[in-house]
Amino acid sequence: MAKSVTDQVRNGTPVDGVDVIGALSPSRAGDFKTCPLMYRYRTIDRLPEPPSPDAVRGTVVHKVLEDLFDLPAADRTPDQAESMIEAAWSHVLEDDERASGLFDEDQGHERDAWLASCRSVLRKYFDLEDPTALEPAERELYIETLLDSKLLLRGFVDRIDVAPNGAIRVVDYKSGRSPGESFEAKALFQMRFYALVIWKTRGVIPAMLRLIYLGNGELVSYAPDEQDLRSTERQLEALWVAIQRAHETGDWRPRKSPLCSWCSFQEFCPEFGGTLLPLPVQEPSEVVDLDLGE
Ligand code: SF4
Secondary structure, eight states, X not given: OOOOHHHXXXXXXXXXXEEESEEEOHHHHHHHHHXXXXXXXXXXXXXXXXXXXXXXXXXXXXXXXXXXXXXOGGGOOXXXXXXXXXXXXXHHHXXXXXXXXXXXXXXXXXXXXHHHHHHHHHHHHHHHOOGGGOOOXXXXXXXXXXXXXXXXXXXXXXXXXXXXXXXXXXXXXXXXXXXXXXXXXXXXXXXXXXXXXXXXXXXXXXXXXXXXXXXXXXXXEEOOOHHHHHHHHHHHHHHHHHHHHHHHHOOOOOOOOGGGGGOTTGGGOGGGXXXXXXXXXXXXXXXXXXXXXX
16 A cells, blocks of 8 residues: 555655655745645656756757857857857757747747746846856756754755865856845755755865845855854754654644745645645655656
């Protein structure tokens, strides 16, 4: 008989040969903090979400910025970056066929406007950094660490720079505009999450966490300390306890906020007059993959 999600979480889930109680990425941790029901629909029900032009632009721009550093330093120019957009777009289409539904054939002008917005976002990058003077140590790096509680933390870091003195800078590109204070707290929580994993795995606290907002050309930099990261670890442990409790009780409560405007699940959300979907019955194999979301 299939075990319930609750049993699986309680008994531990084998990941890479180690029994873990569960796994969290910054995105899924952020989802639960934002709204438990959104977390449930995304992580447990795995409801499909149509890709948005903004999200796909972010993926394309990330791909260009990742590939740009494969080139010799002198070639990392704005024109070169723009010339890489089409290839990055093709790569995204190969990777996620849903993206091909973004623009119908008769919407060529919309596609052109969207590509122009990709170019404009990339231009902003060159106002903020000079990639000819940078040699990143890592790009699109997968990181993970197991906390003492056996909670696995994992995620992908856009870029890591290491100075000659060993100081680490963690860089994350955001293709949108810099947010208001409450939204910025969410982005910084994600950065502290990465800093915690790097500290645990490398024994060094990153000297700088840097968010690059390409939508409006703004840098947000933050220097974490040990107290910050210990507090982040405690917050993540508490978050996992709250997630376990929701699994046990089935109480995935909606939490209305300005972020609801970006939520794909309003039609299934009581806060918006929608009907709550029944909880899915899961097979154990589905639970192993409890939180791979990025
Ligand atoms: S619409 Fe808002 S309250 Fe409802 S599930 Fe989405 S984020 Fe949660």
